[in-house]
Each structure stands twice: as structure tokens, then as C-alpha cells.
Ligand SMILES: NC(=O)C1=CN([C@@H]2O[C@H](COP(=O)(O)OP(=O)(O)OC[C@H]3O[C@@H](n4cnc5c(N)ncnc54)[C@H](OP(=O)(O)O)[C@@H]3O)[C@@H](O)[C@H]2O)C=CC1
């Protein structure tokens with residue numbers, strides 16, 4: 001996820017000379033340096049010692065150790081940007097020096113191609129300049145949306161995890177195409193282009209998805225037959241249950257690790 005944010009930010013004008021990426025493995029560092037032209041190091045504390053923005057992009061279970069490591073080296077005016085699912089701002093406050101500014105975010109992987117959407121939750125002591133700086137970093141990754149911390153588990157369940165649901169649907173549609181005799185390459189291309197086209201149509205027209213769905217579903221035609229099968233199989237209810245499970249896991253992670 002951190003690489004996707006890096007790629008999006010660089011593509012919109014962030015200077016690679018202003019970035020230090022930290023890694024655990026030298027080979028990973030070489031890969032990032034080669035791909036993005038950024039400096040890399042395995043020394044997290046050294047990397048943050050004159051940083052203005054510090055994106056902590058490790059898994060939730062590893063965040064505490066990284067914060068404990070970098071805390072003493074952080075400049076007082078550095079803003080720590082959280083991307084971890086589940087961990088509340090209070091968690092960061094416990095592991096960082098008093099009054100260190102923190103902005104909690106929830107990005108998604110389309111950030112890599114500038115088509116992401118990221119939630120931004122300012123920390124209690126964070127000033128407007130700091131939040132604007134974080135939003136400027138994220139501008140190249142797509143849209144940003146300020147929300148409250150109580151909304152972020154739901155945001156993550158919908159938008160953070162959302163790309164995985166779409167990839168799941170694309171895979172299922174392509175597999176159905178193969179079942180009906182299309183080649184794998186053609187089936188996948190059709191599924192990808194159809195999702196891209198439908199998403200673009202939704203975004204450009206601003207029409208409600210129900211209206212667009214009805215325009216495809218001719219009375220007595222083919223699409224309505226397909227949609228009836230999806231309803232019979234409980235697909236809509238499954239989406240609700242799936243996203244509630246993701247939201248609940250996010251809250252649970254916060255309790256487990258916090
Ligand atoms: N994946 C997603 O779509 C989203 C993820 N997130 C959040 O982003 C965070 C990362 O998730 P994700 O990208 O999936 O996980 P990954 O495991 O793919 O990425 C974590 C990276 O952190 C590196 N790392 C681990 N420990 C250290 C350390 N001490 N110092 C430096 N680097 C370290 C890992 O190195 P190594 O390669 O050696 O393992 C790895 O490259 C999580 O907190 C997650 O909740 C948020 C929104 C969406």
C-alpha cells in the first residue's frame with residue numbers, strides 16, 4: 001500500500017530527491033531505488049531525523065515497534081501519517097512523543113494509478129497546515145475525503161477493501177466467460193473493460209446506479225434474468241455481510257493491538 005501511495009505521489013510531482021523509503025531487506029531497497037529513483041535505507045530512525053512527513057506503511061501488528069523506534073528521532077514538527085487499518089489515533093499518541101502531530105488515513109490501492117480515494121482524519125493536536133500538507137501528498141493518488149474517526153472502519157470496509165471485491169467480481173465474470181467458451185484472454189479483457197466502462201459511466205454521468213442498472217435491463221430481456229439469479233443467490237445481502245465483517249475486523253484489530 002505504501003508503494004502505491006509513493007507511486008501516486010511521485011507521478012503528480014513529488015520530487016524523488018525529497019523521499020527516503022525505508023525497508024527491511026536490501027534487495028527491496030534496490031528495487032524501490034531502481035523503480036522510483038528514491039533513496040532507501042534499513043534505518044528507520046535515521047530516515048525520519050529531518051523528515052516533515054512520515055508515512056508509516058507497515059502492517060498493524062508492526063506499527064507499535066516502528067513508532068517506538070522512530071519516536072525519539074522525530075523532529076517536533078514532523079507529521080506522522082498512519083495508513084494502518086484499525087489502529088486509532090490514541091494508539092499513536094501512546095507510542096509517540098507528546099504532541100507529535102498525527103494524521104490517520106485510509107487509502108486504497110488504485111492510488112498507484114492516481115485513481116484512489118483516501119480518508120483523512122486529522123489528529124486532535126494537528127493543525128490545518130499539516131493536514132493540507134498530507135492532502136497535497138495524497139493529491140496525486142486520487143481523491144481525498146476528510147471524515148471523522150468513528151467513520152473510518154466503515155470507510156475501510158467499503159473503499160479500503162473495495163478494490164478486492166471488484167477484482168473478485170472481474171475474476172468471476174471472466175471465469176463465467178471461459179465456461180461459455182470464450183478464451184481466457186478475451187474473457188478477462190471483456191470483464192476488465194466492462195468494469196472500467198461501467199465505473200467511468202457512473203462517475204461521469206453522476207447517475208444513480210439503480211437508474212443505470214435499469215437502462216441495461218430491458219423488460220423481458222436477458223439482463224433481468226441474470227440479475228434475478230444474483231438476487232436469488234443472495235449476492236446483495238452477501239455484500240452487506242461482507243462489508244460488515246470487514247468493518248468489525250477493523251474495530252477488533254484496534255482492540256487487539258491497542
Ligand atoms: N493493502 C491494502 O489495500 C491496504 C492496506 N492498508 C494498510 O497499509 C499497511 C500495509 O499493508 P500492506 O501494504 O497490505 O502490507 P505489506 O506487508 O505488503 O507491506 C508492508 C511493508 O512494510 C515493510 N516493513 C515491515 N516492517 C518494516 C520495518 N520495521 N521497517 C521497514 N519496513 C518494514 C514490509 O517489508 P517486507 O517486504 O520485508 O515484508 C512490507 O514491504 C497496513 O497497515 C494496512 O492496514 C490500508 C489500506 C489499504
Ligand SMILES: O=C(O)[C@@H]1CCC=N1
Pocket residue numbers: 085156160161
Ligand atoms: O485487508 C486489510 O487488512 C487491508 C486494510 C484495507 C485493505 N486492506
